[in-house]
Amino acid sequence: MLNISVNNNALLIEEHSNLQQLISVAGFSEQIIAVAVNGEFVPKTQYSNTILSADDQIDIVKPIGGG
Amino acid sequence: MQDLANNNADLLTLYDETFNSRFLLGTALYRSPSEMCEAIKASESEFITLSLRRQNPQQNKGDSFWQMIKETGCKLLPNTAGCKSAKEAINLAEMSRELFDTPWIKLEVIGDDYNLQPDPFELVIAAKELISRGFKVLPYCTDDLVLCLRLRDVGCQALMPWGAPIGTGQGLLNKYHLQSLRERITDIPLIIDAGLGCPSQAAAALEMGYDAVLLNTAVAKADNPVLMARAFSLAISAGRAGYLAGLMQRRQTAAPSTPILGQPFWHQNSL
Numbered sequence: 258m259l260n261i262s263v264n265n266n267a268l269l270i271e272e273h274s275n276l277q278q279l280i281s282v283a284g285f286s287e288q289i290i291a292v293a294v295n296g297e298f299v300p301k302t303q304y305s306n307t308i309l310s311a312d313d314q315i316d317i318v319k320p321i322g323g324g
Numbered sequence: 325m326q327d328l329a330n331n332n333a334d335l336l337t338l339y340d341e342t343f344n345s346r347f348l349l350g351t352a353l354y355r356s357p358s359e360m361c362e363a364i365k366a367s368e369s370e371f372i373t374l375s376l377r378r379q380n381p382q383q384n385k386g387d388s389f390w391q392m393i394k395e396t397g398c399k400l401l402p403n404t405a406g407c408k409s410a411k412e413a414i415n416l417a418e419m420s421r422e423l424f425d426t427p428w429i430k431l432e433v434i435g436d437d438y439n440l441q442p443d444p445f446e447l448v449i450a451a452k453e454l455i456s457r458g459f460k461v462l463p464y465c466t467d468d469l470v471l472c473l474r475l476r477d478v479g480c481q482a483l484m485p486w487g488a489p490i491g492t493g494q495g496l497l498n499k500y501h502l503q504s505l506r507e508r509i510t511d512i513p514l515i516i517d518a519g520l521g522c523p524s525q526a527a528a529a530l531e532m533g534y535d536a537v538l539l540n541t542a543v544a545k546a547d548n549p550v551l552m553a554r555a556f557s558l559a560i561s562a563g564r565a566g567y568l569a570g571l572m573q574r575r576q577t578a579a580p581s582t583p584i585l586g587q588p589f590w591h592q593n594s595l
Binding site for chain 2: 264283284290297298301324
């Protein structure tokens with residue numbers, strides 16, 4: 258198992274998991290989101306191709322009011 | 325009022341796109357989503373800011389907010405609020421472009437937490453990179469002339485200097501700098517962003533020749549945000565009309581407006 262961080266919360270996932278799988282495990286499937294891995298934006302088209310590593314830091318963001 | 329000011333010809337142009345309204349409005353801090361929507365409607369704004377944040381997947385707040393925002397029909401201006409480096413801002417801008425499907429970005433790179441002052445060095449780096457990637461960058465900046473010139477040099481086609489620090493409501497704190505900016509930078513739009521607290525301050529910005537204002541807190545935190553949104557809209561139109569009409573020159577001494585000639589009760593030897 259890999260220990261990674263999703264929005265600053267620890268999460269265990271299967272080794273060799275990709276970003277698409279992580280999004281599902283974390284409960285964000287079918288939601289309006291954008292994602293970064295280790296501070297770098299990852300386009301939706303790359304979710305399945307992005308294999309996660311131990312200690313990766315994932316940011317998953319959603320729309321909110323802003324000024 | 326809008327028609328008085330421009331006869332439908334005085335449009336705001338940002339990156340070759342035109343807007344009837346000179347009022348950009350934020351979508352944060354309202355007491356309820358419905359109040360936000362009513363305020364946007366009352367403001368007659370066509371361009372609204374919003375942001376991206378980490379949220380719990382069990383909350384569908386982001387999705388319902390997004391649905392309400394889409395229903396306003398306004399053009400979207402995502403921000404990079406809270407970013408403290410060019411790298412963070414560039415990545416958040418890319419996330420916003422994908423999620424909101426827009427090249428527009430209100431570029432914020434904060435250099436100091438105390439007054440949320442923009443970091444001028446990181447701001448220029450981020451602006452240059454984002455413009456090279458095809459973004460339409462509206463940088464939130466200070467009123468520093470040289471910073472604004474550098475932002476223009478790297479390709480920004482509009483600038484958004486602060487009136488005062490975000491959320492303070494203190495208005496146009498440094499009118500000398502703001503006036504200098506307007507006099508030195510005449511080829512691209514300047515938008516006062518942040519720090520306005522009341523409609524008269526927005527009118528003053530437009531009278532000074534600024535092209536538009538962007539604000540959030542002054543409306544959202546008013547006792548009646550919907551009425552305040554309307555008040556700002558009217559003030560912005562009035563200020564713009566005043567600017568277009570040409571303000572009179574200030575004088576140091578009084579000058580009677582009523583003719584002196586024919587003054588009753590006056591006698592030459594009465595002095």
